[in-house]
Structures are given as structure tokens and as C-alpha cells.
Amino acid sequence: MIKLLKAMGLINMNSKDFKLITGLLILAFIMIILIYIFKDNGAKAANVYYKNQLVLTIDMTLKTTKEYTVSGTNGDVVILYDNGKIKVEEENSPRHLCSKQGWISQSYESIICLPNNIVINITGIYAIDTIVK
Amino acid sequence: MKKLINQNTIYIFISLVILLLVFWLTNNNAKTYETSFSYMDTYINIKIKHSDATVANEALKEAERIYKEYHELTDRYNAYEGINNVYYINNTTQELYMIKLDAHLYDILAYGKSWYYKSNGIKNINLGNVIDVWKKYQLTKTGVPTNEELTKAGSIDIENIVLLEDNYILNNHPNIDLGSIAKGYTTQIVGDYFKSKGITSYIINAGGNVLVGKKSADTSYNIGIQDPDDSSKVFKVIIGNNIAVVTSGGYERYYEYEGVRYSHIINPMTLFPANLYKSVTVICDNSALGDSLSLILFVLPIEEGKVFIKDYPNVEAIWYTNDDQIVKSDGFNKYEQ
Amino acid sequence: MGIKKITELSMLLALSVVLNMVENAVPIFNGLMPGVKLGMANTVILFVIYAYGFKEGIYVSILRVVIVGILFSGLFSPMFLFSISGAIISMMFMFVFKKIAKLSIIGVSIMGSIGHSIGQILMAIVILKTISIIYYLPWLILFAIPTGIVIGTLSKQLLKQFGYIKT
Numbered sequence: 001m002i003k004l005l006k007a008m009g010l011i012n013m014n015s016k017d018f019k020l021i022t023g024l025l026i027l028a029f030i031m032i033i034l035i036y037i038f039k040d041n042g043a044k045a046a047n048v049y050y051k052n053q054l055v056l057t058i059d060m061t062l063k064t065t066k067e068y069t070v071s072g073t074n075g076d077v078v079i080l081y082d083n084g085k086i087k088v089e090e091e092n093s094p095r096h097l098c099s100k101q102g103w104i105s106q107s108y109e110s111i112i113c114l115p116n117n118i119v120i121n122i123t124g125i126y127a128i129d130t131i132v133k
Numbered sequence: 134m135k136k137l138i139n140q141n142t143i144y145i146f147i148s149l150v151i152l153l154l155v156f157w158l159t160n161n162n163a164k165t166y167e168t169s170f171s172y173m174d175t176y177i178n179i180k181i182k183h184s185d186a187t188v189a190n191e192a193l194k195e196a197e198r199i200y201k202e203y204h205e206l207t208d209r210y211n212a213y214e215g216i217n218n219v220y221y222i223n224n225t226t227q228e229l230y231m232i233k234l235d236a237h238l239y240d241i242l243a244y245g246k247s248w249y250y251k252s253n254g255i256k257n258i259n260l261g262n263v264i265d266v267w268k269k270y271q272l273t274k275t276g277v278p279t280n281e282e283l284t285k286a287g288s289i290d291i292e293n294i295v296l297l298e299d300n301y302i303l304n305n306h307p308n309i310d311l312g313s314i315a316k317g318y319t320t321q322i323v324g325d326y327f328k329s330k331g332i333t334s335y336i337i338n339a340g341g342n343v344l345v346g347k348k349s350a351d352t353s354y355n356i357g358i359q360d361p362d363d364s365s366k367v368f369k370v371i372i373g374n375n376i377a378v379v380t381s382g383g384y385e386r387y388y389e390y391e392g393v394r395y396s397h398i399i400n401p402m403t404l405f406p407a408n409l410y411k412s413v414t415v416i417c418d419n420s421a422l423g424d425s426l427s428l429i430l431f432v433l434p435i436e437e438g439k440v441f442i443k444d445y446p447n448v449e450a451i452w453y454t455n456d457d458q459i460v461k462s463d464g465f466n467k468y469e470q
Numbered sequence: 471m472g473i474k475k476i477t478e479l480s481m482l483l484a485l486s487v488v489l490n491m492v493e494n495a496v497p498i499f500n501g502l503m504p505g506v507k508l509g510m511a512n513t514v515i516l517f518v519i520y521a522y523g524f525k526e527g528i529y530v531s532i533l534r535v536v537i538v539g540i541l542f543s544g545l546f547s548p549m550f551l552f553s554i555s556g557a558i559i560s561m562m563f564m565f566v567f568k569k570i571a572k573l574s575i576i577g578v579s580i581m582g583s584i585g586h587s588i589g590q591i592l593m594a595i596v597i598l599k600t601i602s603i604i605y606y607l608p609w610l611i612l613f614a615i616p617t618g619i620v621i622g623t624l625s626k627q628l629l630k631q632f633g634y635i636k637t
Contacts, residue, residue, distance in 0.1 A: 017573065020573060021580070130178075130180075
């Protein structure tokens, strides 16, 4: 079976394609490595935007588990924070794409919830530098 | 055609290597140095970005020394051998006509006293007697002092602080409490010291007092203001360089009795804790000024507060009211995203 | 354009729209990250490019996005804007890599997929005003390789079937 598939697939690709694929793989891996190297471990906060307006900022350096609720276009959006990671827990949207996006915790990750016009960013490079208490 | 792909991959490699080099070079010039310590009942954290490690580390050490010095000078609960500090001024039984002070203490007393007049009595550094009464009730949480107790607690007359020539103060037994200006004043001294050493990129966080320099040639600091009701949240982010951000609020030090919160900020007019808002935050260019203004604004109604800060250039404020409304001063949005 | 050609292209356009909507209805990979999809409609686009030419490919591609926008996501909605920028960049990439780099259909398919992702990411950065989305790029590139191979293979088979490619 595999041999058959391989035969089909291989006929369609030539050496140029393999070079292309190799080049792309290398490119992608280099990008990933760069991202990991320059990953910001500094003061992090999660910025929650509704229709591009900042509505909530969560201090991500705290060691607790908490729920936050913000209003989205389709109703309430419940955000769960747990010890430095964050995810959308509940929201009203046709296919629940936002809650399926899972946990994020790094400055290069984000949760984009188009149906509710909610974007959650982790500010690493654009971190909150300090908090006045 | 094979060559074409090889060429392309080589170009990609070269550009990535160049990118890496650029990142590495720009990051290596200035490094971040950090220190933290506790003085004045506050956890203080300082971050400096500078290219010279020696200068940076020395500056951090000096910053700690400065905080320690002012902590001891302004301490009203402890005596320190050989230092005529606030405790000494308030409590000495020695029969002296006048007390010689360290120039630094004299200056901060003069500064604090001047604010009484500038604020029509709202900022009073001779409030120790009334503060002591409230402290007793805060400890035991058994109730609230009566008006009689407060008015009979002892003098809060600012004129009891008599500053004489040559850094002397009259031994008049005032009851000085510098809690409302010590942090801001000291923070500004540290900030000025950093600037004098050529350190322009710094964050000094002394709890409710934040003083920042310039983040970089083309970026500004992002300073979050803590949500009074939830210490894990930030309700506003300010963007700016070379600013002091000072918050006064009743949410960190208070006691509750019969469902009412009594903060630690006493209104010298009513002798009771101020509770007009959950918090007030002032942005200006000097941390000592910010300290004074944030206290005054915490005690004044919003409209009067807005008028008050108009006398001071480049001051903006944001109020977080008791019913969770956010009110900003007129020019506040220059600090927003 | 002759009537025969218009009819053929219209049917292909309809097919690409249907494939697009089928994909939207059965989201397989959506848990992973935004913008991840098989891109079945690209089979048709590739077919059109190789069977008719780039001009026709552009027509079908843009019209597909517009029709899906009207029927499904809303004209000028964010989804529409992502799709259209994806389609444009995708076409550009496919043109370059077919005409200039002279890649095989698989290679063109992969680059088309990557172009589509880049277009979507760029538009998302502009609309959502957050640059952090760009960090998904390496993963989308990796994902584009197998899907590109699959779609490209499918297209090639179809082209063979209809006699546009001899082998």
C-alpha cells in the first residue's frame, strides 16, 4: 500500500521539488530556532483586546489559577489563567474555534477569536515593564 | 534550473545569518542589571539598562544605599545610633533647644512642610498624633476612634515643625510622619543620581511609586496600573518615558470594621481616612511631586483635583472611583495606546 | 473568451466555491492554529493555471473569494480580507515559482500554499494590529509541505485525466 502511494507520489515530484522541500524545512526550522532564542522571559502580561481596544490585562507572572470574563460580540468569553498560561475556556461561536486553540504562554503566541472579535496576546517584546501597585 | 534553487537557498541562508548577527549585535550593547531590597516598608525593585557593567552595578549599590539612608532618616518607629532621625525628633527627652539634622533630612522636612501651604493643609507631615490613634484601631480592629479621641490626640499643627538655619530644627516635640513623601522623594533622588551617572534607561519600582527613564531611542516604557480590586489585573497601561507614576489607594493597607474600609491615608481636615476613590494615579515628571499630588488628589473631589493639578505643568491623573468608573484628566490620553 | 471557455471556467469556479465551503464546514485542523486548512479549492486553481493560464487562474481565484464572501463570511469581513490577500499573494508566488523557478506542479502547489498563508498572516497583522501572529509562519510553512504535495498530486491527476498533461 505504502509502496503504491509512494510510487504515485514520487512520480509527481522531481529532484527540484525535493530541494525545495529541504530548503523550506531548513528555513522553517531556522525560524523556529530564532524564535526560541529570542523568546522573552521577562515580565509578561496577557493583553485581551475586544475590537482592537484593550479591555483587560492579566499579570502572567502570578502563580494562581483564575477565571476572567470579558464581553465578546457573541456574548461572554471566559478566559482561564493558570500559572503562566492562558486559554479561552468558554465562548459562543459556531465552531468554538477560540476555545479549541488551547493554552498559550509565550510572547509569540496568541489566541485569535474572530467571531467574538477577541484577540489575546502575550506581550513579551511589548511587555508591561512594571506595575504600579 | 537546479542551480536556481541552490542559489535561492544560499540567499536565504545568508540573509538569516545576517539577521542573526544584527540581533546579536544590537542586544549585546546594553544589558539589564537588576536589584531589589526592602526599605520604607516596601519591596523596591530597580532595573537599569546600560552598556558599562561596572557603572551599572555601582549605581545599583548606591541606589540601595540611598534608600537605606532615607529609610533610617525618616523612620519614626526606630532609633539609629548616632542619627538624629524622625524618631529622635519626635521622642527625644534630651533637654536641647534645637536638634542638628543631616542636610538630607532637613531638606525633606522643608519639602514636606512646604506642601502644607501648597495644598491648603491637605498634605500634613505633622499628622503623627492622629495617625497613631488610627494605628491602634487598625491593629485591634475593634472599632473606630471617636472625634474626641482624634481631636485630643495631640497637635497636628504644621507650625510645630520649626526649621532653623544651618539644618537645625527646634526641639518642639512634633509628631512627624513622613510616610506620605519619603518614598517619592527618595525615588527621585535615586533617579537624579542615575541621570548624573549617564544612566538614562531605568525602572525604579517602589510599590506605588514608579519612576522611569528612557527605554531606548525609539521605544517607551509600558507601565501598568494595578486594578484596585484585583491584584492580578492591570486596568490601564501607560506608555511614556521619563515619567513618575504614583498611585494612592486604600486597597493595600486598610482595616475593615462593620463593612466599612478604613484606609491608611488620613484626611487632615476630617481626621478620618479618605475613601473617595479606590485609587488615584498621578503621572508627572518628578516622583516626589507625584507622591504629594496623588495624596492630595485622593482626598479632593475629582473636579477640585483636576483644578489643582492645572497649576503644575505636565501632570495627568486617573481616578478609579468606588463604583468602578474610570475618570481621566484632560490630557491623559497622551499616555495611552 | 469563447462560450465554451466561460462555461468551463464557471463550472470550475462553482466547484472551487463548493470545495471551500465543504472545508469550512468540516474543520479538521482548526484546533492547532488559525489559518490551518487543506486548501482543497486550490486543486481547482492549480488546474485552471495549468489548463488555461494565469489570467484565468486569477479570475477564478478572486471570484471564488468574492462568492464565498457573499455567501458565507460576509463581503469585506475580516475573513474575506484574509482570503483575498491570501489569494493574491498565493497567485504571485505560484506565478514566480512556475514561470521563473520552473518548479513542478507539486512545488508550485507548495509555494501557493505558503503564499496563501503569508498573505493571510500579513492581513491579520494589519487588521488585528498585533505582530505576534507572524510567529505562526514557520509552522504554516511546515504544514504547507504535505498539504501542498497532496493538493498538487490531486491536481496533476486531474490534469492527466483531462489530457492537459501527457505522461
